[in-house]
Amino acid sequence: MTVLVFGANGQLGWQCVRDLHAAVGVKRERLDASRASIEHELVSLLDRYQPTVIINALAYTSVDRAQQEPELAFRINARFPGLLAKHAGNALLIHFSSDYVFDGHSSQPYSESDPTAPLSVYGSSKRAGELAVLESEAHALVIRSTWLVGEHGQNFAKTILRLACMRSALRVVADQWGVPTPTPFLSTQLETLIKTKPSISKGLYHLVPEGETNWYRYACYIIEKASQHPRWQDRLRIKATSVEPIPTQAYPLPAPRPLNSRLDCHRWRQALGVTHLAPFETVLDPVLDRILVQEPLDPSEH
Numbered sequence: 169m170t171v172l173v174f175g176a177n178g179q180l181g182w183q184c185v186r187d188l189h190a191a192v193g194v195k196r197e198r199l200d201a202s203r204a205s206i207e208h209e210l211v212s213l214l215d216r217y218q219p220t221v222i223i224n225a226l227a228y229t230s231v232d233r234a235q236q237e238p239e240l241a242f243r244i245n246a247r248f249p250g251l252l253a254k255h256a257g258n259a260l261l262i263h264f265s266s267d268y269v270f271d272g273h274s275s276q277p278y279s280e281s282d283p284t285a286p287l288s289v290y291g292s293s294k295r296a297g298e299l300a301v302l303e304s305e306a307h308a309l310v311i312r313s314t315w316l317v318g319e320h321g322q323n324f325a326k327t328i329l330r331l332a333c334m335r336s337a338l339r340v341v342a343d344q345w346g347v348p349t350p351t352p353f354l355s356t357q358l359e360t361l362i363k364t365k366p367s368i369s370k371g372l373y374h375l376v377p378e379g380e381t382n383w384y385r386y387a388c389y390i391i392e393k394a395s396q397h398p399r400w401q402d403r404l405r406i407k408a409t410s411v412e413p414i415p416t417q418a419y420p421l422p423a424p425r426p427l428n429s430r431l432d433c434h435r436w437r438q439a440l441g442v443t444h445l446a447p448f449e450t451v452l453d454p455v456l457d458r459i460l461v462q463e464p465l466d467p468s469e470h
């Protein structure tokens with residue numbers, strides 16, 4: 169059995185290669201998904217490994233830059249998953265998508281049957297990728313998640329820690345709601361799925377830990393955690409209590425973000441036969457602990 173993981177140098181792909189039984193990672197050097205003609209190379213790769221499971225964690229994730237590079241974003245986030253689905257054969261294809269397919273106007277957590285309405289090029293490209301996979305013949309799952317955080321790669325937690333060491337004042341938006349999803353939480357769920365429910369129904373699933381927060385509260389949580397860590401106490405220039413909550417309008421970015429990114433995971437829980445998923449703090453703390461012992465976060469600190 170082989171689990172072939174695309175995007176193996178990203179946050180999620182790296183974690184999957186590390187945690188999943190029989191995983192083989194594919195990095196950009198091996199296959200560049202932005203190139204015009206990759207279908208032949210992709211088919212050879214799939215022929216060579218004959219995977220039982222394919223995980224697509226490969227994506228164009230520069231949300232703001234995508235506003236300027238829509239063609240590239242669609243090539244990587246829509247065309248590539250479509251090609252994977254076309255050539256997946258009998259493998260179970262697990263493709264990752266995002267809360268950015270929603271406009272965030274709902275006051276409730278989103279379920280898989282809610283209509284999509286992306287606000288940005290990134291969100292539109294992810295939606296196009298979902299459709300390319302779902303409309304194919306492949307035995308495919310599209311898993312939407314939110315606010316990924318892992319020890320490998322770039323994420324909000326690392327940015328906040330870096331800023332907290334550089335600045336004595338920090339403003340963070342407090343009206344965008346969602347939940348941090350640690351990559352080990354996702355890899356653990358995937359391992360359970362592959363081992364116990366490989367014949368899961370094809371389709372769309374939401375998967376995040378339980379709980380909710382906003383970026384401001386999440387930033388305070390991270391700084392508070394760092395402030396209790398002996399290696400960080402002298403480096404921090406700001407306390408959690410001094411972070412200033414601001415509205416989204418006060419921090420304009422090229423790509424609009426959904427205000428509500430909360431996802432209802434009922435369908436996933438039912439498919440796996442579990443009543444609860446882990447609270448986000450339980451799965452976030454060990455990841456933050458690992459990030460806090462990484463050195464250095466910012467090479468300019470040395």
Ligand SMILES: NC(=O)c1ccc[n+]([C@@H]2O[C@H](COP(=O)([O-])OP(=O)(O)OC[C@H]3O[C@@H](n4cnc5c(N)ncnc54)[C@H](OP(=O)(O)O)[C@@H]3O)[C@@H](O)[C@H]2O)c1
Binds near residue numbers: 179201264321
């Ligand atoms: N990050 C989040 O907060 C978040 C939230 C919701 C959903 N998601 C979704 O979850 C999945 C994993 O996200 P992530 O945070 O792990 O992403 P990430 O850290 O940005 O990793 C993306 C990976 O894709 C690779 N990649 C990008 N362009 C490529 C190309 N042209 N050819 C080959 N490889 C290419 C990158 O390679 P390099 O390392 O070489 O650049 C990287 O390894 C994605 O589908 C994303 O849309 C993410």
